[in-house]
Amino acid sequence: MNAIDSDFPVRPVPARNLPSSEFQTRMKRLVSLIRKRKLDAVLLTDELTNYYFTGLSSDNGLLTVTAEGPVYRTDFRYLVMAHRVAPWLTCRPLWIPSQEKDTLAALGRRWRRVGYEGSLSSIRYLAWKNALPQVEFADVRPLVTELRSVKSRAELRVIRRAVLLNDAIFQAAVSHLEKGETEWGLRTKIRGLMDCFGQGEAFDTIVCAGKNAAECHHEPDETPLRRGQSILIDMGVKVDHYCSDMTRTFFWGKPTKLYAELFRLVHEANRAAIAAIKPGVPCCEIDAVARGMIERAGYGKAFQHSLGHSFGLFIHELPGFASRCETKLKPGMVITVEPGIYLPGRIGIRIEDDILVTSTGCEVLTQTPHEVAAP
Numbered sequence: 274m275n276a277i278d279s280d281f282p283v284r285p286v287p288a289r290n291l292p293s294s295e296f297q298t299r300m301k302r303l304v305s306l307i308r309k310r311k312l313d314a315v316l317l318t319d320e321l322t323n324y325y326f327t328g329l330s331s332d333n334g335l336l337t338v339t340a341e342g343p344v345y346r347t348d349f350r351y352l353v354m355a356h357r358v359a360p361w362l363t364c365r366p367l368w369i370p371s372q373e374k375d376t377l378a379a380l381g382r383r384w385r386r387v388g389y390e391g392s393l394s395s396i397r398y399l400a401w402k403n404a405l406p407q408v409e410f411a412d413v414r415p416l417v418t419e420l421r422s423v424k425s426r427a428e429l430r431v432i433r434r435a436v437l438l439n440d441a442i443f444q445a446a447v448s449h450l451e452k453g454e455t456e457w458g459l460r461t462k463i464r465g466l467m468d469c470f471g472q473g474e475a476f477d478t479i480v481c482a483g484k485n486a487a488e489c490h491h492e493p494d495e496t497p498l499r500r501g502q503s504i505l506i507d508m509g510v511k512v513d514h515y516c517s518d519m520t521r522t523f524f525w526g527k528p529t530k531l532y533a534e535l536f537r538l539v540h541e542a543n544r545a546a547i548a549a550i551k552p553g554v555p556c557c558e559i560d561a562v563a564r565g566m567i568e569r570a571g572y573g574k575a576f577q578h579s580l581g582h583s584f585g586l587f588i589h590e591l592p593g594f595a596s597r598c599e600t601k602l603k604p605g606m607v608i609t610v611e612p613g614i615y616l617p618g619r620i621g622i623r624i625e626d627d628i629l630v631t632s633t634g635c636e637v638l639t640q641t642p643h644e645v646a647a648p
Contacts, residue, residue, distance in 0.1 A: 276506075288472045289513045290358070291427045296328045297361055299420065300343055306416050307340060307388070314339045314381065315388035315413055316401070321586050322390065322417060324514070325525045327362055329355050335367060336599075337380065346376070375399075378404040388413035418591045422583060423605035428515065429629065432585070432607055435471070435517035436627050436638040439510045443521065443641055448508070450525065456480040456493035459506075467510040475516035476588045486522065486621030489578060489613070500526040507623055509588060516588045518609050519639050520625035531560030535614050535622050538624070540643055542566045542612040543624045546594070547582060550628060550635040556598040563612040572614050581609035584627075606630040607638070 288423035290296075303326060307315055317323055317336040324330055326343070331351040337344045347355055355364040367373060380570035381387070386403060393401070401410070422430065445465045460480045466476050480493045486505035498504060504525060510517040522539075524532055542563035549562045567576045580594035583606060592600035594608060596637040602608075610623030626639040 285469055286472075288511070290428055291348050291431070291513070293328065293359065293361055295427050296359070296528075297325060298425075299326050300338070300362075302420055303338055303416075304340060304342065306420075307338060310411075310413075310416070312386050312388045312411065312413075313384040316377075317390060317417075318393065318397075319390055320593070325421060325586055326514070327359050329359055329362075331355070332605040333367075335373060335376075357366055360527050361554075374400045374404040377401060381405045381408060384408050386411060388416070390414050390417065397544045421585060421590060422592060422600075423603050424585060424607055425605070428585065429605070429607070431513045431515045432517070432627075433638060435475075435510060435512035435515050436519075437640070438471050438512055439508065439517040440641045442470065442510060443508065443519065445504065446503075446642050447523075450498060452499075454498050455495045456485070456498065457495055459498065459606065460493040463506070463508055467508075471512050472514075473511055475511045475518060475584075478509075479505070479507035479520075481505040481621065484618055484620060486623075487615045487617045487619060488621070489615060489623075498525065502526075503528075503532055503620060503622070505623060506624070507625065509584075514586055516584045516586070518625060518627060519641060520586060520611055520613075520623045521641060521643070522622045522624065523644070531620060532622070535616075535620065536644075538567060538570050538572065539612050539614055539622045539624050543610055543626065543643070546610050546612065547626065547628060547637060548633060550602065550608075550630060552602050552604055552632065553631060554602050555603065556592050556594050556608075557596055559602075559610075560594040560596050562597070563594075565602065567612060567614065574610060575614045575616055577615075578613065581628075583608045602630045604632045606632055 315338045320332055322338050323334045331347050333348050344363045346365050348368055352366055387408045388411050391414045460478045463478050481491045481561045482496045482498050483502040485491045505522040507520040508514050544561040546559050549559055561578050582593040583590040592598050607629050609625050610628055613623035616622040624643055626637050629636045629638055
């Protein structure tokens with residue numbers, strides 16, 4: 274397929290991990306933070322968080338990190354894989370859930386302050402409290418978020434490839450729209466290309482025809498795509514575990530006056546917000562740039578979601594361009610800019626780009642033109 278860059282495989286391939294040195298560096302940074310915050314240990318259970326620090330994918334893993342180093346515990350289904358994928362990491366069996374309580378009780382006799390992710394089932398949290406009655410638990414999500422918010426060079430290389438592939442798949446999918454094709458049909462075509470050239474969707478692809486685009490997260494159905502209406506596509510492909518994200522809205526045929534007016538406004542808000550991005554600027558100020566333009570044009574109530582979100586291993590990460598987010602931008606952060614206007618029963622327009630914060634400003638990673646011309 275000519276629209277797909279030759280750097281990508283022409284047959285489906287599984288996701289590859291970053292070099293093991295990347296995970297070891299992340300772990301060292303976490304151990305350093307544990308020491309600075311005077312924590313005796315950190316207990317991590319979330320699958321993607323554990324993957325970020327270890328490179329191991331398991332739906333049943335307990336990562337115990339102390340000043341002495343990390344230990345990863347999982348059951349027999351994943352233990353062989355863990356030894357193979359992460360030979361640098363101490364991996365031990367934890368066969369059944371009831372053993373977790375006894376394991377923690379034995380490990381934590383001298384623990385007094387323990388960090389956790391702040392989101393556990395009540396049953397598991399109470400079991401931990403029972404096993405470690407002397408321990409004060411502290412939410413370390415802000416620490417983990419801070420570590421993950423600035424992408425390394427290795428991460429950025431993969432993210433760039435994911436964004437580039439997303440551009441190419443979009444071009445391939447919309448270059449030959451067919452009369453009678455449905456939202457679901459186009460969504461299926463896009464998903465097939467993602468499975469073939471990447472490792473699937475970063476999230477459920479959204480395809481909206483006409484007034485359906487006023488539903489911000491419309492679920493594609495059998496609505497036909499027709500000339501004389503707008504089409505909104507929100508899509509992201511995964512490459513080697515990392516996400517991309519892009520939304521384009523275009524008109525099939527000659528645009529209506531309303532579409533042209535709203536598209537111009539959303540496009541200008543997108544450009545103005547991107548121009549304001551640079552290190553040290555609070556995220557809320559970038560949101561205010563785009564939101565202010567849309568509000569002054571009289572469409573403030575038609576733009577109710579935040580301006581953008583970070584992404585990486587997750588499609589939604591922190592920080593984000595939101596009215597209450599005061600996090601200051603740092604080089605290496607990757608965040609979307611996606612202003613939109615939604616008039617129920619009439620029309621919806623959103624333009625979303627992936628942005629890398631640099632030392633002097635920012636770089637627009639997404640290369641698909643904003644004014645896409647449908648045949």
